[in-house]
Amino acid sequence: MEQQNSVIRARITKTHVLIEKAQDDYTKAEQTCYEDAHMMNKSVLELVKTVQAISDQLQPSKDRSQLHYFSHLQLGDYYDVEEKFSSEIDGFFRKQFMQLEKFSFSSDKDNIKSRFDLLGIPRPEISLIRGPSENMTDTINKEIRRICNIYPNSERSLITAKINHEYTTASKRALEVKLTALRERKINWIYQAKLKEDAKKLRSSSSIVNLFKNDLLPLIQQNRLRQENKILDCYYGLKLARKEHYLDQLNQVLEQVLLQKARYEFVSTCCQVENENQLNLHHLLTSVYMALSTMKSQSKSRQALLDNYTMANVEAKNALSYKNKFLKNLKTILTSATISDDIDNAADLLYIDNARMKGVAESLHATANKVIDDLQKLEQQREMKLQKMNTVIQKGIHQLYHESQHQGIPNTVLVTPMDVDETLSKLNDNLAVLYKKLEGIALEFKTRKVRCKADPFLEQERELFVYFHTNPTKLEQCVKTVESRVEAKKIAQ
Structure with missing residues (x-):
């Protein structure tokens, strides 16, 4: 027991x-x-706040200053203005380049030829659409090339003639002065000064001639193209002026059209970027919603599986994926509580069989019931032992205090059994023996004390005796030292 x-x-x-x-x-x-x-x-609350903030931003506001997206703006007015602007540009273009009215010299518009007809040149609206004829273009090109070839030569001949004229005139004046001086035979200092001045002019004229021959002619040849524009007058000047006017008008139209295109591309780009970002935001929110839905369904399935801990309504033919971490942990818990080779070998499978899981759950449930029954039995046995121990203690207390209660002395224990008396007598005898031993030790102590005081040669014993009372540790060290010396002497012998 x-x-x-x-x-x-x-x-x-x-x-x-x-x-x-x-x-x-x-x-x-x-x-x-x-x-x-x-x-x-916390994460869900932050997600709700973020979604609420996004929803508030996406809601259109009546205040135009609080709008954040292009989709909230009313772009109908913008498109109406742009359409009106396009029609105005189209009308201006047609009026300037395709429907030019005739230029007249008087206010009378009946059968009066324009200035273009009088000059014998085609009207600009026809030239702009059809372009110049080939014969006219060839004629103009030939004339321009002829003038370009003649003009530098003529200019050079003109400059050469002017220089020669000046040179000849100066030489003539100098010779006339010399002839006059020779005839009068009066060469005084005035004529000498004039001769010096004429010599300076002659030298300057010579330098000008050299400059013309060496530097001026190449410059004229290089600047030939610039000089050509000065001779284009009459028909060519009118044509160039008309062309520049049309080009200026066309540049203005093109500038406005490019500005309109830039505005349209800016609005289109903003709308496209906003649409892409909103689409990405929609994808993110949809992904979050799907993830939360999946987590919710998994949580419900786990809760249902935990509620059905005996797996009573689970079909045996179904299989659960071993990739599911929750099921894997659940299987580990179930298999760790049972001892079955078949189930231990199933730990490496990719899928978990419901039949095995159900068997493990039933076995675990049976084991739990058995443990509960064993605990109940142990509890009952413990209660019985406690009751028995309580009865024995009450009986002992009654035996110890019964006689004292009859004598009128409460809470007094009368220990009178034989075993207790024998124990007390043995204890007294042991105490008497110890007392005698202590008296012998004290008598020996006094004797040794007297002997140590009387004998002057027992100095070491007196010191050891003092150490015996005052410093036991020192006494022990001295004894060990003496023992080591004795052993050393024994070894030496």
């Missing part, structure tokens, strides 16, 4: 250790679960 009780107590002790460990693990898991739930709630 005692051995069985010790085994039960050992099992209960081990059970308490396992229960405490399980409670600690449960507390940690519960704390982790609470932290995860708190983080999830």
Whole structure:
């Protein structure tokens, strides 16, 4: 019986250790679960706030200053203005380039030829549409080339003639002065000064001639193209002026059209970018919604599976994916509580069979019921033992205090059994023997003390005796030193 009780107590002790460990693990898991739930709630609240802020921004506002997106703007007025502008540009273009009225010299418009007809040139609206004729273009090109070839030569001949004229005139005046001086034979200082001045002019004229021959002719040849524009007058000047006028008008039209195109591309780009960003935002929100829906369905399925811990309504033919982390952990918990080679070998499978899971759950449920029954039996046995122990204690108390209560002395224990008397007598004898030994030790102490005081040669013993009372540690060290010396002498002998 005692051995069985010790085994039960050992099992209960081990059970308490396992229960405490399980409670600690449960507390940690519960704390982790609470932290995860708190983080999830915080994330969901932030997500709700973000979605609410996005929804508020996407809602159109009546105040135009509070609008954030192009889709909220009323672009009908913009398109109406642009369409009106396009029609105005089209009308201006047709009026300037395709429907030019005739230029007249008087206010009378009946059968009066324009200035273009009088000059014998085609009207500009026809030339702009059809372009100049080939014969006319060839004639103009030939004339321009002829003038370009003649003009530099004529200019050079003109400059050469002017220089020669000036040179000849100066030479003539100098010769006339010399002839006059020779005839009068009066060469005084006045004529000498004039001769010097004429010599300077002659030298300057010579330098001008050299400059013309060396530098001026190449410059004239290089600037021939610039000089050509000066001779284009009459028909060509009118044509160039008309062309410049039309080009200016056309540049103005093109500038306005390019500005309109830039405005349209700006609006289109803004709308396109906004549409792409809103589409990406829609994809993100849809992904979040689908992820939350999947997590919700998984949570419901897990809760249903946990509620049905016996797996009573689960069909055996269905298979669960081993990739599911929750099912994997659940299977680990179930298989760790059972001992079955078949189920242990199933840990490496890709899919979990519901039949095996159901068998494990039933086995675990049966084991739990058995443990509960064993605990109830142990509890009943413990209660019975406690009642028996309580009865024995009450009986002992009654025996110890019964006689004292009859004598009128409460709370007084009268210990009169034989075993107690024998124990007390043995204790007294032992105390008497110890007292005698202590008296012998004291007498020997006094004798040694007197002997040490009387004998002057027992100095070491006196010191050891003093150490015996004052410093036991020092006494022990001295004894060890003496023992080591004795052993050393023995070894030396």
